[in-house]
Amino acid sequence: MSGAAAAPPSRRGGETRRHLIETAIDVFGEYGFEAATTRTLAERAGVNLAAIPYHFGGKAGLYRAAAQYIADHVESRMRSVFEQAGAVLRSERAGRAELLRVLHALLDTFATIVVTSNEGDNWSGFVMREQMRPGEAFEILYQGVMQRVHGMCAALIARLLGEPEEDAKMKVRTLMILGQILIFRMGRAAALRRLGWKRFTDDRIDLVKAVMREQVDAIVARATPQQS
Amino acid sequence: MSGAAAAPPSRRGGETRRHLIETAIDVFGEYGFEAATTRTLAERAGVNLAAIPYHFGGKAGLYRAAAQYIADHVESRMRSVFEQAGAVLRSERAGRAELLRVLHALLDTFATIVVTSNEGDNWSGFVMREQMRPGEAFEILYQGVMQRVHGMCAALIARLLGEPEEDAKMKVRTLMILGQILIFRMGRAAALRRLGWKRFTDDRIDLVKAVMREQVDAIVARATPQQS
DNA sequence: GTCTATAGTCGGATAGAC
DNA sequence: GTCTATCCGACTATAGAC
Numbered sequence: 001m002s003g004a005a006a007a008p009p010s011r012r013g014g015e016t017r018r019h020l021i022e023t024a025i026d027v028f029g030e031y032g033f034e035a036a037t038t039r040t041l042a043e044r045a046g047v048n049l050a051a052i053p054y055h056f057g058g059k060a061g062l063y064r065a066a067a068q069y070i071a072d073h074v075e076s077r078m079r080s081v082f083e084q085a086g087a088v089l090r091s092e093r094a095g096r097a098e099l100l101r102v103l104h105a106l107l108d109t110f111a112t113i114v115v116t117s118n119e120g121d122n123w124s125g126f127v128m129r130e131q132m133r134p135g136e137a138f139e140i141l142y143q144g145v146m147q148r149v150h151g152m153c154a155a156l157i158a159r160l161l162g163e164p165e166e167d168a169k170m171k172v173r174t175l176m177i178l179g180q181i182l183i184f185r186m187g188r189a190a191a192l193r194r195l196g197w198k199r200f201t202d203d204r205i206d207l208v209k210a211v212m213r214e215q216v217d218a219i220v221a222r223a224t225p226q227q228s
Numbered sequence: 229m230s231g232a233a234a235a236p237p238s239r240r241g242g243e244t245r246r247h248l249i250e251t252a253i254d255v256f257g258e259y260g261f262e263a264a265t266t267r268t269l270a271e272r273a274g275v276n277l278a279a280i281p282y283h284f285g286g287k288a289g290l291y292r293a294a295a296q297y298i299a300d301h302v303e304s305r306m307r308s309v310f311e312q313a314g315a316v317l318r319s320e321r322a323g324r325a326e327l328l329r330v331l332h333a334l335l336d337t338f339a340t341i342v343v344t345s346n347e348g349d350n351w352s353g354f355v356m357r358e359q360m361r362p363g364e365a366f367e368i369l370y371q372g373v374m375q376r377v378h379g380m381c382a383a384l385i386a387r388l389l390g391e392p393e394e395d396a397k398m399k400v401r402t403l404m405i406l407g408q409i410l411i412f413r414m415g416r417a418a419a420l421r422r423l424g425w426k427r428f429t430d431d432r433i434d435l436v437k438a439v440m441r442e443q444v445d446a447i448v449a450r451a452t453p454q455q456s
Numbered sequence: 457g458t459c460t461a462t463a464g465t466c467g468g469a470t471a472g473a474c
Numbered sequence: 475g476t477c478t479a480t481c482c483g484a485c486t487a488t489a490g491a492c
Contacts, residue, residue, distance in 0.1 A: 016457085030361065035262030038486060048458060053487060125360050132353050133258065134417040146418050168423055168432075172439045175419050179411025180404035186414035189362040190374050191403050195396055204396075211400045218446045244475080266468055276476055281469060283475095 017055050017065075020045045022121075024066045029125025033063055067130070067137035070123040071144030074113060078145065081109045085152045089159070096160065100220070103156040107216065108209050110149060111181045115205050124185050150174060160220040177219065180212055245283050245293075248273045250349075252294045257353025261291055295358070295365035298351040299372030302341060306373065309337045313380045317387070324388065328448070331384040335409065335444065336437050338377060342413045343433050352413050378402060388448040405447065408440055 023045035027036045038059055042049040056062040085102045088094045117124045130138040154174040158165035184191050184200070197204065251273035255264045266287055270277040284290040313330045316322045345352045358366040382402040386393035412419050412428070425432065 032260045032263055035260055037484080039484085048460095049486090050459070050488080051457085054457075059486075128356065128360060128414070131415055131417045132356060138417060142418060142421055147422070150418075150422050168435060169439060171423050172436055173443070175411050175415070175422065176408035176436075176439060176443060179407040179409070179415070181407070182411055182415060183403050183407025186356070187359055187403070187407070187410060189359045189366060190370060190378075193370055194375070194378050194403065195399050207396060208400055208404075211397060211404060215401070215404060215447050218449065219443050221446065265466085267466090276478090277468090278470080278477070279475085287468070 016045075016047050016051055020047055020051065020055065020062060021065050021069050024062050025070060025126055026122045028063060028066060029122050029127075029129070032129050033059075064137060064140070066126065067140040070126060071140050073123070074145045077113055078109060078149070081106050082148060082152065085156065089152070089155050094159075099156055099160050100217070103153065103160070103216065103220075104213055106149070106152060106156070107177075107181065107212060110178070111184075111209055111212065112205065114181055114185045115200050115208060117185070118188070128186060150178065153178065157220060161222060173219075177216060180215065181208075184208060244273075244275050244279055248275055248279065248283065248290060249293050249297050252290050253298060253354055254350045256291060256294060257350050257357070260357055261287075292365060292368070294354065295368040298354060299368050301351070302373045305341055306337060306377070309334050310376060310380065313384065317380070317383050322387070327384055327388050328445070331381065331388070331444065331448075332441055334377070334380060334384070335405075335440060338406070339409045339412075339437055339440065340433065342409055343428050343436060345413070346416070356414055378406065381406065385448060389450060401447075405444060408443065409436075412436060 020041065024036075024041055027041050027044060030036070031040070036059075038049055038052050041059075041062070042052060052059060052062055056065055081102070085106050088098055088102045114124070126137075127141060130141060150171075154170055155165055157174055157177070158170050161170075163170055192198065192200075200208075248269070252264075252269055255269050255272060258264075259268070264287075266277055266280050269287075269290065270280060280287060280290055284293055309330070313334055316326055316330045342352070354365075355369060358369060378399075382398055383393055385402055385405070386398050389398075391398055420426065420428075428436075
């Protein structure tokens with residue numbers, strides 16, 4: 001967790017709330033909703049057990065609050081590239097180079113967020129669990145960020161390839177390209193193991209980004225295979 | 229699930245054991261180790277609660293047995309393509325077309341197994357949870373299948389690109405290519421949502437495979453970007 | 457708003473009959 | 475090998491003092 005407290009409310013209530021949410025993201029991400037106990041949640045947040053029913057109505061309310069917090073957090077880190085990409089997409093006659101530039105910027109930012117999470121703040125476990133058993137919290141996450149990342153990438157790739165944006169094929173293509181990044185998060189244990197790494201350092205993330213650019217360039221270059 | 233139980237004991241013990249393992253894969257995959265209760269495990273398997281400590285020494289033993297069962301099962305479904313790929317890789321002067329053919333065969337088989345799981349047998353939740361919190365069971369899964377899939381793909385791609393196989397770059401590249409498939413399993417909820425699908429039918433899986441081939445061909449074609 | 461103490465529930469494992 | 479009954483520990487939530 002990085003930022004300073006956003007809202008310093010009346011007394012210590014807001015502080016407790018916030019602390020509890022940030023801890024809850026870690027704990028729920030690590031153990032899952034059922035296995036995470038209110039004792040662990042309260043203990044790690046350094047607050048009293050009874051604060052959970054008091055502030056959030058119960059364990060489930062805290063869970064929802066955590067999902068909302070993640071959506072807001074990632075959204076804020078993506079906002080700048082979202083705006084760049086939106087601007088380029090709105091201009092009817094954006095050049096190929098410009099389309100590629102914002103696509104790379106979008107994927108780079110996404111890769112940084114996705115790969116570096118869990119070396120400090122750990123929302124990814126939370127998100128992965130919601131992928132496995134989508135519930136109320138999945139809606140909050142999907143509507144907030146996932147949809148926009150997918151949508152923007154698909155629009156950019158469609159323009160670059162000159163193919164229709166709303167086809168299933170284009171959506172599949174876009175999902176696959178995002179999968180090239182997400183593998184390092186969702187299959188992190190296997191990826192690190194395979195690479196003989198213990199964790200992702202900055203230069204390793206740069207390698208990932210470099211290979212990604214190479215492969216995205218190849219895909220949108222529309223080179224007919226083995227034309228050589 | 230296909231394979232027979234490894235150790236068929238005296239009476240109905242083997243049947244109970246097997247049933248318990250297959251159910252356990254579903255239940256652990258759905259709820260996770262901690263949240264899955266022995267009562268649920270026994271009930272869904274239609275066996276007595278006390279059978280779990282009896283046959284597996286406890287909940288943890290059943291979990292390990294389930295991991296081994298998954299590794300064996302996937303291994304057996306991949307065996308044929310593993311052998312094909314191994315043969316091609318051993319022949320020093322395998323042509324480009326042949327290398328591509330076995331790479332596609334490998335990825336196709338992998339895609340089928342990965343995407344169709346969970347419409348019947350559900351080992352993917354189990355595997356994903358081990359990715360999040362790698363434990364004893366992760367070793368069983370990694371050593372068994374993951375390592376071979378990654379290794380074979382990397383070897384084939386390295387040959388096709390004429391790049392060294394053991395470099396981090398090649399491993400990253402291979403992981404990314406596999407990520408194109410795995411996104412449909414690990415990010416299934418978001419993918420289905422984005423595509424407006426409820427589930428993966430045969431023709432949808434064919435679409436995924438077709439796009440994957442296209443993109444793999446583009447990547448290994450070594451086309452310099454924007455040469456056009 | 458925060459704490460301690462406790463009520464009420466459900467978990468895993470075992471004992472011992474069959 | 476399989477069952478029923480039971481123990482004991484851990485969990486969530488609440489009551490009520492401060």
